[in-house]
Amino acid sequence: MGIFNFFSKKSKEKLGQALSPTKTSFWTSLNKVLVGKSTIDDEILDNLEELLLTADIGIDTTLKIINHLEERVARDKYVHVAELEAILREEIESLINLKESSSAVIHAPHIILVVGVNGVGKTTSIGKLAALYKQAGKQVVLGAADTFRAAAIEQLKRWGDRVGIPVVAHAMHTDPSAVAYETVQKAIQSQADVVIIDTAGRLHTKVNLMHELSKIRRTIEKLVPSAPHEVLLVLDATTGQNAFVQTKAFTEATAVTGLVVTKLDGTAKGGVVIGIIDQFHIPVRYMGVGEQVDDLQPFDGKAFVDTLFKQ
Numbered sequence: 001m002g003i004f005n006f007f008s009k010k011s012k013e014k015l016g017q018a019l020s021p022t023k024t025s026f027w028t029s030l031n032k033v034l035v036g037k038s039t040i041d042d043e044i045l046d047n048l049e050e051l052l053l054t055a056d057i058g059i060d061t062t063l064k065i066i067n068h069l070e071e072r073v074a075r076d077k078y079v080h081v082a083e084l085e086a087i088l089r090e091e092i093e094s095l096i097n098l099k100e101s102s103s104a105v106i107h108a109p110h111i112i113l114v115v116g117v118n119g120v121g122k123t124t125s126i127g128k129l130a131a132l133y134k135q136a137g138k139q140v141v142l143g144a145a146d147t148f149r150a151a152a153i154e155q156l157k158r159w160g161d162r163v164g165i166p167v168v169a170h171a172m173h174t175d176p177s178a179v180a181y182e183t184v185q186k187a188i189q190s191q192a193d194v195v196i197i198d199t200a201g202r203l204h205t206k207v208n209l210m211h212e213l214s215k216i217r218r219t220i221e222k223l224v225p226s227a228p229h230e231v232l233l234v235l236d237a238t239t240g241q242n243a244f245v246q247t248k249a250f251t252e253a254t255a256v257t258g259l260v261v262t263k264l265d266g267t268a269k270g271g272v273v274i275g276i277i278d279q280f281h282i283p284v285r286y287m288g289v290g291e292q293v294d295d296l297q298p299f300d301g302k303a304f305v306d307t308l309f310k311q
Helices: 009-034 042-054 060-075 081-095 120-135 150-163 176-189 206-221 241-253 272-280 302-306
Strands: 110-115 140-144 194-198 230-237 258-262 284-288 296-298
Touching: 009 042, 009 081, 009 296, 042 060, 042 081, 042 258, 060 081, 060 272, 081 272, 081 302, 110 120, 110 206, 120 140, 120 150, 120 194, 120 230, 120 241, 120 258, 120 284, 120 296, 140 150, 176 194, 176 206, 176 230, 206 241, 230 284, 241 272, 258 272, 272 284
Parallel strands: 110 194, 110 230, 140 194, 230 258, 258 284
Antiparallel strands: 284 296
């Protein structure tokens, strides 16, 4: 059990609102496909394949679901359309982890590196995550190690002021690893529980990205040998298939331990969550379901599936 042991009625409502475009688009289209049909046939499967791709579940995951359905139809001969929802739910539940992701602070300070390309909501997610830890009673320190963008430094400082959390920040073009070192050092001195470090969102070459992240790792390991304890990759759900490309690039550059999927409230392509979990076997830790401070939710697989299938 993680430290964020809550999923309130308000949280469920927010999740429902965020996934509403995805649900409406998918179920409205599927219901049209099923009109006049009594059993699942090839035409239904072809249309379902197209709908899953439209929801950005991804080609490989979509084919996996369709192949399983074809096998079931071939085996059982007569599968009623009324069973389709239950079968789909069963397939999706098998693809994602329904258990709660652990967010336990085992080490103090618990050090989190946050990676992701510019524009995905990385710095905003850090501010919201910091607020989430603070709400759970943890003392947090933030590090503005995305020193290649002055806007990123200023944005993180504003978030620090907003949620009442100290931010270690230097001038633009300062060595990111120096900022990371000072951040961890400050956390140790102040006996903070959690350190969250923003890193540069550049992906022009994987070599440069790998070099930069490796240097940050080596630097903070001097202070805390087990660090970092988490590496979170932030993805924008509205980018659809581009999120798969980003995940592939970052997982090749560094050891990503969890995902933060933002802007679920702004897209009908929420299926990207399912596809990325299935293809990369990396757990989603948090979901962005709105613009407010408390609109970053710990990922709850059961709540996610329940919401998708609640018509």
